[in-house]
Amino acid sequence: MATQRISILGPEQGAPARKAAGSLRLPPTMNNDVFLNALLEMPTTQQTRRSPLKWLSAMGFHIVIVAALIIVPLYTTGTIHLNEYHEIPVVAPPPPLAPPPAPAGGTVAPHITHPKAKLNYMLQQLTAPTAIPKTVSAGSDNVGEAAPDFGGVEGGVPGGVIGGQIGGVLGGTGTSAPTPPPAPRPVQKIVRVGSHIKPPRQTYSADPVYPPLARETHIWGTVVVDAVIDEHGNVVQARVVSGHPLLMDAALKAVLLWKYEPTTLNGQPVSVELQVQVQFKLNS
Numbered sequence: 087m088a089t090q091r092i093s094i095l096g097p098e099q100g101a102p103a104r105k106a107a108g109s110l111r112l113p114p115t116m117n118n119d120v121f122l123n124a125l126l127e128m129p130t131t132q133q134t135r136r137s138p139l140k141w142l143s144a145m146g147f148h149i150v151i152v153a154a155l156i157i158v159p160l161y162t163t164g165t166i167h168l169n170e171y172h173e174i175p176v177v178a179p180p181p182p183l184a185p186p187p188a189p190a191g192g193t194v195a196p197h198i199t200h201p202k203a204k205l206n207y208m209l210q211q212l213t214a215p216t217a218i219p220k221t222v223s224a225g226s227d228n229v230g231e232a233a234p235d236f237g238g239v240e241g242g243v244p245g246g247v248i249g250g251q252i253g254g255v256l257g258g259t260g261t262s263a264p265t266p267p268p269a270p271r272p273v274q275k276i277v278r279v280g281s282h283i284k285p286p287r288q289t290y291s292a293d294p295v296y297p298p299l300a301r302e303t304h305i306w307g308t309v310v311v312d313a314v315i316d317e318h319g320n321v322v323q324a325r326v327v328s329g330h331p332l333l334m335d336a337a338l339k340a341v342l343l344w345k346y347e348p349t350t351l352n353g354q355p356v357s358v359e360l361q362v363q364v365q366f367k368l369n370s
Contacts, residue, residue, distance in 0.1 A: 276314060277351060279360040286315060286358065290345035294364055300332040301368065309337035309364045317355035319346040327361065337364040 279285045300306075309329030313321050324341045326334045341362060349358045 276357045286346040292343035294336045294340035
């Protein structure tokens with residue numbers, strides 16, 4: 087790098103300083119330090135000419151680095167061996183368990199094998215006639231001799247029938263017809279007690295249990311209940327028609343315990359429906 091020497095003289099040096107070669111006289115209005123710094127930082131012509139070369143060198147260096155980062159991994163890729171993925175271990179299944187040993191001293195039941203039926207189809211050999219008759223009677227059919235027997239079984243039992251089951255019992259009657267289901271029980275008709283049916287006579291009456299809450303609140307009265315009595319005289323159904331809600335449950339429980347004589351209609355016992363009343367009274 088070329089340097090240029092610059093001499094700066096102050097005003098106190100006078101005329102001898104002005105005669106020196108290569109000297110520069112500063113204007114009196116400018117600061118010496120500011121001017122000196124500007125001259126020292128001024129780039130030379132040689133430096134300006136070398137700046138593009140350095141810029142191109144730096145750019146080329148960066149291009150080479152980037153290209154190396156892209157190309158080098160392409161040549162360093164590992165090799166994949168496909169044979170390693172074809173070997174799959176196979177585990178053989180365990181051997182079958184041995185059958186349990188027979189109990190000591192026990193008798194083994196004999197294994198009975200039933201003979202398999204073999205159908206013996208005796209097909210008649212067909213032969214061509216030597217002479218063809220001129221006339222054939224209407225009632226004659228040249229179908230050969232007796233028809234073959236398709237029902238016989240080799241090794242069969244005498245007295246067997248066609249279509250018998252293999253392994254069946256000799257002299258068996260086959261599968262019996264299923265027993266028909268019993269006839270449904272006729273629905274008993276409930277007869278309402280009225281002008282034609284007299285109310286049955288009560289044989290047992292259970293007193294109702296007075297509810298404690300109704301007793302404390304001084305509730306009393308009558309509960310009307312519709313009761314259904316079966317042909318044996320038992321109360322099988324009961325429902326409240328009217329009455330106080332606190333007394334209904336106790337009235338139903340009492341009516342279901344009552345008993346009556348069976349009611350008959352035309353000599354047959356029937357179920358009847360009648361209306362009963364359950365009284366609830368407070369003790370004085």
